[in-house]
Amino acid sequence: MARLIPVSGARSRSLLVGAVLVGAFGAAALLAPALAPHDPYAVPHGLEAASLRPPGGTYPLGTDLLGRDLLSRILYGARVSLGIGIGAEILAATLGVLVGLAAGFYGGRLDALLMRLTDVVMAFPSLVLAIGLMAVFQAPGLDKVFLVLVLLGWTTIARVVRAEALALKQREYVLAARALGLGDAPLIWRHLLPNAVGPLLVAATLGVAGNIVAEAGLSFLGLGAQPPTISWGAMLAEGQTFLAISPWVAIFPGLALMLTVLGINLLGDGLRDRFDPRLRI
Amino acid sequence: MLGYVARRLLALVPVLFGVSLLVFILTAIALGDPVRAAMGQRGDPEVIAEIRREYGLDEPIWVQYGLWMGRLLRGDLGRSYHQQRPVTEIVAERFPATLRLALAAMAFAVVLGLAAGLAAAVWRGTALDALVMAGALLGISTPVFWLGLMLILVFAAGLGWFPVSGYGDGGWRHLVLPALTLGALQTGVIARMARASLLEVIGQEYIRTARAKGLAEARVLGKHALRNALLPVVTVVGIGLADLLVGAPLTETVFAWPGLGRMLVAAVGQRDLPVVMGAVLLFAVIYVVGNLLVDLAYGAIDPRLRR
Numbered sequence: 001m002a003r004l005i006p007v008s009g010a011r012s013r014s015l016l017v018g019a020v021l022v023g024a025f026g027a028a029a030l031l032a033p034a035l036a037p038h039d040p041y042a043v044p045h046g047l048e049a050a051s052l053r054p055p056g057g058t059y060p061l062g063t064d065l066l067g068r069d070l071l072s073r074i075l076y077g078a079r080v081s082l083g084i085g086i087g088a089e090i091l092a093a094t095l096g097v098l099v100g101l102a103a104g105f106y107g108g109r110l111d112a113l114l115m116r117l118t119d120v121v122m123a124f125p126s127l128v129l130a131i132g133l134m135a136v137f138q139a140p141g142l143d144k145v146f147l148v149l150v151l152l153g154w155t156t157i158a159r160v161v162r163a164e165a166l167a168l169k170q171r172e173y174v175l176a177a178r179a180l181g182l183g184d185a186p187l188i189w190r191h192l193l194p195n196a197v198g199p200l201l202v203a204a205t206l207g208v209a210g211n212i213v214a215e216a217g218l219s220f221l222g223l224g225a226q227p228p229t230i231s232w233g234a235m236l237a238e239g240q241t242f243l244a245i246s247p248w249v250a251i252f253p254g255l256a257l258m259l260t261v262l263g264i265n266l267l268g269d270g271l272r273d274r275f276d277p278r279l280r281i
Numbered sequence: 282m283l284g285y286v287a288r289r290l291l292a293l294v295p296v297l298f299g300v301s302l303l304v305f306i307l308t309a310i311a312l313g314d315p316v317r318a319a320m321g322q323r324g325d326p327e328v329i330a331e332i333r334r335e336y337g338l339d340e341p342i343w344v345q346y347g348l349w350m351g352r353l354l355r356g357d358l359g360r361s362y363h364q365q366r367p368v369t370e371i372v373a374e375r376f377p378a379t380l381r382l383a384l385a386a387m388a389f390a391v392v393l394g395l396a397a398g399l400a401a402a403v404w405r406g407t408a409l410d411a412l413v414m415a416g417a418l419l420g421i422s423t424p425v426f427w428l429g430l431m432l433i434l435v436f437a438a439g440l441g442w443f444p445v446s447g448y449g450d451g452g453w454r455h456l457v458l459p460a461l462t463l464g465a466l467q468t469g470v471i472a473r474m475a476r477a478s479l480l481e482v483i484g485q486e487y488i489r490t491a492r493a494k495g496l497a498e499a500r501v502l503g504k505h506a507l508r509n510a511l512l513p514v515v516t517v518v519g520i521g522l523a524d525l526l527v528g529a530p531l532t533e534t535v536f537a538w539p540g541l542g543r544m545l546v547a548a549v550g551q552r553d554l555p556v557v558m559g560a561v562l563l564f565a566v567i568y569v570v571g572n573l574l575v576d577l578a579y580g581a582i583d584p585r586l587r588r
Contacts, residue, residue, distance in 0.1 A: 120299030124565045125527030128545065132304075132561035135549040136311040213424050217531050220426050221546050233426075240430055240535065244438045251434075254427030262422035 015270025021263025025256070029078035036072035041228055043067055052246040062248040064238060070248065074256050077232045080142065080225065081260060085212035088146050092153030093204045099154060100161025101188060105169070115162070118155045126152050130214060134223040142215075142231070145224045149211045156203050164196040198275025205268040209261050216257050232257045285580050289573060300565045301353065305346050308558045358562070359555035363548070368559040372541065376563075378448060379533070379540030383525040385456050386464035391518055394468040398475025399510075403502065405480065413472060420469030425528055429462040429535035446537040459536040463528050467521040474517045479510040512582055519575030523568045 028035065037058065043066045044050040050067030053059055061070040103114040121129075133148045134140055168174055168191060177187060218224035219233030227234070232253040239250025333339055340348070352359075358368035394417075401413035436458060437445040449455035482488065483506055491501045529542030537543070541560055548556035 116295055116299060119296050120303055123296050123300050123569045124303075124561070125524070125568050127530060128527055128542075128561055128564040131530060131545055131549055132307065132557055135552065135554060135557040136307055209422075216424060217426060220531070221534060223546070223549060236427060236430065243430060243434055247434050247438075250427075250430045254424065254430065257427060258423050261424065262418065265418065265422050 012270065012273075014266045015274070018263045018266030018268075018270055021259055022267055025078050025260045025263065026082060028075050029082045032072075032075040032079055036069070036075045038069035038072045040068060040072040040076045040230060052242060052249070054246070055248055061252045062246070064235070064249050065242065070235075070252055073230050073235065074232070074253055077230045077235065077253065078256065078260070080229065080231050081212050081215065081257070084142065084146055084149070084215045085208045088149035088153060088211045089204055089207045091150045092207065093157050093200070095150065096154035096157025097161050097193075097200070099158040101165060101192070103158065104162035104165025105184065105188070105192075111162075114158070118158055121152060122155050124152075126210075127214060127217060130218060131221070131223060134218065140218075140223045140226060142219075142225045142229055145215050145218050149214060153207055153211065156207070157200060160199045160203055161192075161196055164199070165192055168192050168195060198271075202268055202272045202275060205264060205271060209264040209268065212257070212264070213261055282581065286577060289576055289580075293569065293573060296569060297566070300569065301350060301562070302346065304558050304562050304565075305349055307561075308554060309342070309345075311554055353562075358559035361548075361553055361556045363551045363553040363556070368555050371544065371556060372559055372563060375539065375541045375544045378538060379526060379529050379542060382456065382459055382463060382529065382532070382538060382540060383522060385460035386462075386525050387467065387518070387522050389460055390464040390467035390471055390521065393464075394471025395475050395514065397468075398472035399479055399507070401472070402476040402479035402483070402510075410476075413476070417469035417472040420465045420472075423465060425462055425466065426531040426535050428465055429458070429532060432458045432462055433535070446535075448537075448539050459532055459538050462535070463525055463532040466528070467517075467525065470521065471514060471517055475510070475514050478513045479506060482506045482510045485509075512579075515582065516575055516579055519578060520572060523571030523575075526567050526571075527564060 037060070050063055051065055053063040053067070055062040055070075059069050059071070061074065063069055064073065099114055099118070103111040124132075129152060130145075130148050133151070134144060137144045174187065174191060177191075215224055216231065216233030216236070219231040220237045222234075222237065225231035225234050235253040236250055236257075239247075239253065243250050356369055358372070360366065361368055361371055364371060397413045397416070401410040404410055433445055436442050443458050444455050447455060479502075483502075488501060488506055491505050492498075496505075526541075529540055530546050531542070532538065533540045533543035534546055541563070545557060545560040545564075548554075548560065
C-alpha cells in the first residue's frame with residue numbers, strides 16, 4: 001500500500017478538520033444558554049415587525065416566522081441534534097455489542113436466530129422502516145424518534161462484534177486461556193472488546209451521523225420533533241414554506257446540519273484510516 | 282453458476298419471511314383492533330363480530346398471519362382507509378414516478394461520478410483530484426432535503442431555469458432538480474469508489490508490464506486498467522439503485538413529486554395503515570431483490586465470489 005502513502009497526510013488533516021467541526025458544534029450545544037443572544041422560544045412583542053427579518057443587526061442570522069432569533073434556535077437545535085444522535089447511538093451500540101457477543105460467542109441456534117433477525121432489520125431501507133414505525137405510534141415526537149433510531153441502529157455493530165468474536169474464538173492464546181480456566185467475562189473484557197474497539201468506534205461514529213440526518217429528516221417530514229421543540233429538520237420545513245421570500249430560514253439550519261454531518265463523516269473517515277489502514281482509499 | 286443462483290435465491294426465503302412477519306406484527310400492534318379502527322366508534326357490534334369472523338380475527342395470531350400471507354401472495358395488500366380503494370391500485374399508480382426519478386438520479390450519478398472519479402485517479406494529487414474528492418465528500422454529507430431546498434432556491438426561485446416543484450406534464454424540466462438532489466449522494470459514493478478502484482488497479486504488476494512494453498498511456502488506462510477498475514463500481518451502482526428508491530420519501534416531499542415515498546409520508550400523517558405497511562413492504566422487497574441482483578451480477582463477473 002506504499003503507493004497510497006501520499007494521501008495519508010490529507011487523511012490526518014481530515015481527522016483534524018472533523019474534530020474541529022464536531023468540537024465546535026459540541027461546544028455550541030453545551031454552551032447554548034451562554035452563547036445565544038436571544039431566548040430561542042420567545043415570541044417578541046410587535047410580531048409584525050419582528051417576523052422573518054433578514055440577517056443583520058441584533059439578529060445575525062435573521063428571524064423566523066414568529067420573530068424568534070435563528071442563531072439562538074440553531075444553537076439550541078445543536079443540543080437536540082447531537083443529543084439524539086449520540087444518545088441513540090450509545091444505546092444502539094450497546095445493544096449491538098450484546099447481540100454480537102451472544103451470537104458470536106455462544107454460537108449455535110442463538111447465533112442463527114440473532115443473525116436472521118439482523119438480516120431482516122437490515123433488509124429494510126432504514127428511513128422507510130423508521131417512517132413506517134412512526135405510523136405505529138399514536139402521535140409523533142422526539143422520544144419516539146429516539147426509540148426508533150435505537151431499534152434500527154444496532155445491526156452493523158452486532159455484525160462487527162460477532163465477526164471479532166468468531167475470529168477470536170479460534171486463536172490459540174484464547175484456547176489456551178480457556179484451557180487454563182479463564183471465564184467468559186474476562187475473556188470478553190480483556191481480549192475481545194479491545195480488539196474490536198477500532199471498527200466499533202468507526203461504525204458508531206458513522207452511526208451518529210446517520211442518526212442526526214434521520215432525526216432531521218423525520219422532523220422535516222413532520223414525523224419527529226413537534227413544536228415548541230427545536231429541531232433543525234423542523235426549522236427547514238418552515239424554511240421551505242418561505243423559501244422565496246426569506247431564504248435564510250432554510251439556509252442556516254441546513255448549513256448547521258450539513259457541517260455537523262460533514263465533521264462527523266470526516267472524523268469517521270480519519271478513524272477508519274487510523275484503525276484499519278487496509279481500507280485507506 | 283446455477284448452483285450459486287439457487288443458493289442465493291434460497292437464502293432469500295428466510296429474509297422475506299422475516300420481513301413479512303415484521304410488517305405483520307407492526308400492523309397488528311399499530312391497529313390494535315383493525316375492524317374497530319376501520320369502522321370507528323359507530324360500528325354496530327354485530328357487524329363487527331361478523332367481520333371479525335370473516336377475516337379470521339378470532340383465530341390465533343399465527344393463523345391470522347397465514348391468512349394475511351395468503352392474501353399478500355395473491356397481491357392483496359388491503360384497502361386504504363383514506364381513499365377507500367385497494368392499496369395495490371394506489372401503489373401501482375405511484376410506482377412509475379418513483380422509478381423514473383430513481384433511474385434519472387442514477388444515470389446522473391453514474392455519468393458524473395464515474396467521470397469525476399476516474400479523472401481524479403488519472404490526475405492524482407492535482408488540484409482537480411482535491412476538488413473532486415472535496416465535492417464527493419460534500420455530496421455524501423449534504424442532507425438530501427436541504428440540498429433540494431438550495432437547488433430550488435438557486436435554480437428555480439432565483440434563476441427560474443426549472444420549475445419549483447411538481448410533476449408537470451411529465452417533461453424533463455420537472456425531473457432535473459429532483460434527480461440532481463436524489464443522485465448527489467450516489468455521485469459522491471461512485472466518484473470515490475471509481476477513484477480508489479482505478480488507483481488500486483494502476484498499481485498492479487500487469488499495468489507496469491503494459492507500460493514497460495511501450496503501450497501508450499491512454500491505451501494502458503483505457504484497455505487494461507479501466508475494465509478491471511469498473512468491477513467494484515458495478516456493485517456500488519447496483520446497491521445505489523436500491524438506495525435511491527429509498528431516498529425517495531424526502532426528495533419526493535421536497536419537490537411534491539407524486540411517487541411512492543411521498544405517498545408513504547402522507548399515509549403516515551393520515552394514519553392510513555394499510556397504505557403505510559404496503560409501501561414499507563414494497564420498499565423492503567425492492568431493496569432485498571435489488572441487493573440480490575447485485576450479488577448475482579457480481580458473481581457472474583467474478584467467479585471467485587460464487588463460493
